[in-house]
Amino acid sequence: xxxxxxxxxxxxxxxxxxxxxxxxxxxxxxxxxxxxxxxxxxxxxxxxxxxxxxxxxxxxxxxxxxxxxxxxxxxxxxxxxxxxxxxxxxxxxxxxxxxxxxxxxxxxxxxxxxxxxxxxxxxxxxxxxxxxxxxxxxxxxxxxxxxxxxxxxxxxxxxxxxxxxxxxxxxxxxxxxxxxxxxxxxxxxxxxxxxxxxxxxxxxxxxxxxxxxxxxxxxxxxxxxxxxxxxxxxxxxxxxxxxxxxxxxxxxxxxxxxxxxxxxxxxx
Amino acid sequence: xxxxxxxxxxxxxxxxxxxxxxxxxxxxxxxxxxxxxxxxxxxxxxxxxxxxxxxxxxxxxxxxxxxxxxxxxxxxxxxxxxxxxxxxxxxxxxxxxxxxxxxxxxxxxxxxxxxxxxxxxxxxxxxxxxxxxxxxxxxxxxxxxxxxxxxxxxxxxxxxxxxxxxxxxxxxxxxxxxxxxxxxxxxxxxxxxxxxxxxxxxxxxxxxxxxxxxxxxxxxxxxxxxxxxxxxxxxxxxxxxxxxxxxxxxxxx
Numbered sequence: 284x285x286x287x288x289x290x291x292x293x294x295x296x297x298x299x300x301x302x303x304x305x306x307x308x309x310x311x312x313x314x315x316x317x318x319x320x321x322x323x324x325x326x327x328x329x330x331x332x333x334x335x336x337x338x339x340x341x342x343x344x345x346x347x348x349x350x351x352x353x354x355x356x357x358x359x360x361x362x363x364x365x366x367x368x369x370x371x372x373x374x375x376x377x378x379x380x381x382x383x384x385x386x387x388x389x390x391x392x393x394x395x396x397x398x399x400x401x402x403x404x405x406x407x408x409x410x411x412x413x414x415x416x417x418x419x420x421x422x423x424x425x426x427x428x429x430x431x432x433x434x435x436x437x438x439x440x441x442x443x444x445x446x447x448x449x450x451x452x453x454x455x456x457x458x459x460x461x462x463x464x465x466x467x468x469x470x471x472x473x474x475x476x477x478x479x480x481x482x483x484x485x486x487x488x489x490x491x492x493x494x495x496x497x498x499x500x501x502x503x504x505x506x507x508x509x510x511x512x513x514x515x516x517x518x519x520x521x522x523x524x525x526x527x528x529x530x531x532x533x534x535x536x537x538x539x540x541x542x543x544x545x546x547x548x549x550x551x
Numbered sequence: 552x553x554x555x556x557x558x559x560x561x562x563x564x565x566x567x568x569x570x571x572x573x574x575x576x577x578x579x580x581x582x583x584x585x586x587x588x589x590x591x592x593x594x595x596x597x598x599x600x601x602x603x604x605x606x607x608x609x610x611x612x613x614x615x616x617x618x619x620x621x622x623x624x625x626x627x628x629x630x631x632x633x634x635x636x637x638x639x640x641x642x643x644x645x646x647x648x649x650x651x652x653x654x655x656x657x658x659x660x661x662x663x664x665x666x667x668x669x670x671x672x673x674x675x676x677x678x679x680x681x682x683x684x685x686x687x688x689x690x691x692x693x694x695x696x697x698x699x700x701x702x703x704x705x706x707x708x709x710x711x712x713x714x715x716x717x718x719x720x721x722x723x724x725x726x727x728x729x730x731x732x733x734x735x736x737x738x739x740x741x742x743x744x745x746x747x748x749x750x751x752x753x754x755x756x757x758x759x760x761x762x763x764x765x766x767x768x769x770x771x772x773x774x775x776x777x778x779x780x781x782x783x784x785x786x787x788x789x790x791x792x793x794x795x796x797x798x799x800x801x802x803x804x
Binding site for chain 2: 348351352353371372373375376377379380381383384385386387396397400401428444448
């Protein structure tokens with residue numbers, strides 16, 4: 284681990300220059316006798332994208348669902364904007380791996396679902412939904428049903444639904460793993476733009492090393508059994524070079540290699 | 552495309568009725584009338600008002616029984632599907648009900664509830680309700696976890712999750728249960744009229760058979776099947792209007 288941007292991290296060493304939007308403090312999660320997460324602490328800087336990366340079974344989705352308030356930790360706590368999480372909240376929105384769209388509802392009703400549950404009036408929520416449908420590039424598909432869309436388009440609906448509720452924190456659970464490679468690349472580029480435009484904090488679970496390094500401001504490497512944060516990597520130089528140049532950047536390639544070297548031993 | 556579907560339906564009806572006509576003309580049995588004879592009998596009975604009289608009698612236990620089975624069956628099914636205690640409590644009852652040889656149990660029902668409307672309604676319910684309950688509870692239990700989590704994370708209340716997610720997601724299977732249950736209910740209504748007291752359509756069937764007026768007997772049987780088919784088609788239409796996007800299954804499939 285001689286690489287300069289990589290450093291060993293112990294609990295709660297956040298670089299001081301960042302304000303945390305989400306703090307995970309000493310989270311443990313047990314399923315019966317199985318220890319899924321042990322004493323995990325992690326800081327998520329505001330307005331940036333943090334990836335949770337690790338081999339399967341390392342508890343990255345569990346951690347994300349605890350942050351979302353969908354799962355209760357056995358011990359420890361999560362703070363979002365200084366407030367302790369006790370369940371799902373207005374400050375967080377979730378993008379699901381399998382899209383989780385309602386098949387009987389049109390695109391616009393799916394996108395407006397979160398607003399509807401928040402009690403936003405019909406005309407207002409449709410206006411907002413239309414705006415975000417346009418923003419994710421699905422204009423003209425408002426009245427389509429999910430089964431009429433391709434996988435990539437479905438996930439755009441899922442993304443629009445999460446953006447429409449205008450939460451501070453966007454939680455994304457392997458959002459691009461169910462779409463094809465070309466669509467995924469386009470999504471990754473779009474995501475980089477989104478992080479720049481929207482002043483939101485993104486927490487992104489992925490099992491793809493390249494994807495994590497490509498989209499992230501900060502990468503947390505999780506190792507399994509029991510799950511813990513083994514490293515935090517902050518790529519420094521290629522973020523501003525434009526979407527086309529990132530994959531050729533030497534730092535990008537070095538980080539990808541390095542992460543693989545440290546994960547290799549954990550992959551069966 | 553709609554015309555093609557209609558054409559196929561008509562074609563299959565023509566094939567079926569043609570086969571019936573031929574079988575009646577051979578004849579396969581002296582007790583088996585031709586299609587045209589049966590239709591003539593049906594026409595006569597409709598014209599002289601006998602059919603309407605019979606149905607005003609038959610439809611009462613049928614409608615009451617089906618309404619109770621649908622409302623109560625879906626309600627109990629939701630309850631059983633969402634709560635493991637009620638599953639433990641109620642599921643066996645409905646499994647037993649579905650497997651019970653109903654015709655043999657009718658004397659017991661008559662002993663308990665007499666020969667009136669109550670017994671007939673109960674027969675319809677015993678036929679119709681189990682499959683509605685079991686389908687509903689199974690469907691509710693199998694709601695995809697991720698859309699329930701989606702509801703939670705977008706701050707849907709428990710009631711909203713039930714009404715806006717669980718029930719619509721379960722609706723294809725609930726409707727399948729309703730279709731099976733309602734057809735069974737039709738069978739139950741006729742069974743009750745044959746086994747308890749001969750009234751309505753059951754009376755026409757029993758009486759025509761006793762005087763060897765087979766065309767009238769088959770006309771009565773035909774009419775009840777026709778009514779069931781029409782009703783099930785109506786149900787399908789309702790489902791299509793209510794849950795339009797459901798017709799192509801789940802997005803995550």
